[in-house]
Amino acid sequence: MNPRVIIQEVAPRDGLQIEERFVPTADKIALIDALSQTGVAKIEATSFTSPRAIPNLADAGEVMAGITRHPDVDYVALVPNERGVERALAANADELNLVMSASDGHGLANLRMTPWQSLDRFPAMIEQARGRDVFINASISTAFGCPFDGEVPASRIIEIVERLTSLGIRGVSLCDTTGMANPRQVRTLCEEVLERWPELAVTLHVHNTRGMGLANALSAWQAGVTRFDAALGGLGGCPFAPGASGNVCTEDLVHMFEEMGVDTGVDLDALLAVSQTLPERVGHDVPGQVVKAGRANRRYPLPASVRAR
Numbered sequence: 628m629n630p631r632v633i634i635q636e637v638a639p640r641d642g643l644q645i646e647e648r649f650v651p652t653a654d655k656i657a658l659i660d661a662l663s664q665t666g667v668a669k670i671e672a673t674s675f676t677s678p679r680a681i682p683n684l685a686d687a688g689e690v691m692a693g694i695t696r697h698p699d700v701d702y703v704a705l706v707p708n709e710r711g712v713e714r715a716l717a718a719n720a721d722e723l724n725l726v727m728s729a730s731d732g733h734g735l736a737n738l739r740m741t742p743w744q745s746l747d748r749f750p751a752m753i754e755q756a757r758g759r760d761v762f763i764n765a766s767i768s769t770a771f772g773c774p775f776d777g778e779v780p781a782s783r784i785i786e787i788v789e790r791l792t793s794l795g796i797r798g799v800s801l802c803d804t805t806g807m808a809n810p811r812q813v814r815t816l817c818e819e820v821l822e823r824w825p826e827l828a829v830t831l832h833v834h835n836t837r838g839m840g841l842a843n844a845l846s847a848w849q850a851g852v853t854r855f856d857a858a859l860g861g862l863g864g865c866p867f868a869p870g871a872s873g874n875v876c877t878e879d880l881v882h883m884f885e886e887m888g889v890d891t892g893v894d895l896d897a898l899l900a901v902s903q904t905l906p907e908r909v910g911h912d913v914p915g916q917v918v919k920a921g922r923a924n925r926r927y928p929l930p931a932s933v934r935a936r
Contacts, residue, residue: 631890633854635669635830636662636877639690640705642862644674644681646909652686654908656693661901662859663697666893667877671724671856674705675714691718701762707738708748712755722762724800725749729767729784732775733804737768742783746790753794764798765791766832771816772807781816788820788827798828800856803843806836810846817850832856833875834863835914840875841883848889855880859898860905860913876915878902886923895922 639659643650650658655673662670672694678685687704696702704720706712715723727745728734734741740748753763769776770784788799801816813831820829831847831854833840844855861876881893902918928934 629889630853631892632848632884633668634666634877634881634891634893635671635703635854635856636667636859637671637832637856637874638662638858638860638862638877640671640674640684640703641856641864641874642858642860643909644683645864646683646862648910649683650908652689652693655686655690658859658901658904658908659690659694659702661904663695663700665897665901666891667700667898668892669701669703669722671703671705672720674707675711675718676705676707688714688718691715691720703764705766706752709752709755712752716756716759716761720761722764722798723752723756725752725763725765725796727765727767727787728769728773729779729787730769730773730776733769733773736775742787746787749791749794749796753796762798763796764800764828764830765796766800766802768802768804770801771803771812772805774805774807781819784816785819785823788824792824792827797826798830800830800832802832803834806834806839808833808843809839810842813843814846814850817847817852821851828854830854830856835861835873835875841879844875844880845883848884857881860902860915860918862905862909862913873914876917878915878917882917882922 659672673687673690674684675687701721703722703724704715705724706715707726731741773779829852831852833843857877857880858874859877861873863874878898881891881895884891899918905913
């Protein structure tokens, strides 16, 4: 029997951070509250970063204070630095998502730090959370390739994960920030990480920039990964990575697993209903396919000309 897949919704943070227009705080809260009723295991609600860097998430504190928390959902905050940790803890985040880049170019563009400088800052950030009932995850951006530096060797990812686990971090996200990964590459890296650290909570975070999001997710699942980030409607992208586009679409990912007989714990119909509200919330169409085409078991009446025969 296949183990249950854990779906971690990132649209409120990764999805909305790149939107051209500011989504009102009340709409963000309503979106998170609706997602909380769909069966997703985690929701990355916001990022406690500088409003100058990410203006669309300037209301992080208000969002966290305004949501109605579901007892079966963990609410995650991305934190880039010590100040972010302080604010996220004050907002009672269930999980802190520390962020770093695997490549020098993206790290300098996004965080103004190389990977090794980011790692040097993590011990102080972790110490801030000591004694608090909060899970700590670290996301490794550009783990499968960088739009500035090109190929990122798998050996570098292994070295970074080694450093992270030595700090006591129990969860790591391997992030395909600009959709450069391919299924063979994903499977190889995921298998190596899981073999070395079988107790580590490994999440795959992929973007669909080149149309390979679902293929890469499937490949990671075949390697043994059971945790997946996804964004409702396929929203998202990194403001500091040229060519970045949306995350793998949550409802499309859930639909794929459901058709394969893999349990996600998610109510797909409820998820699709929330997805239908997105175009009005963000002011444009979204890339998700299942919300437009319907489930694979959708049936249509035969044409009248056929029935007449």
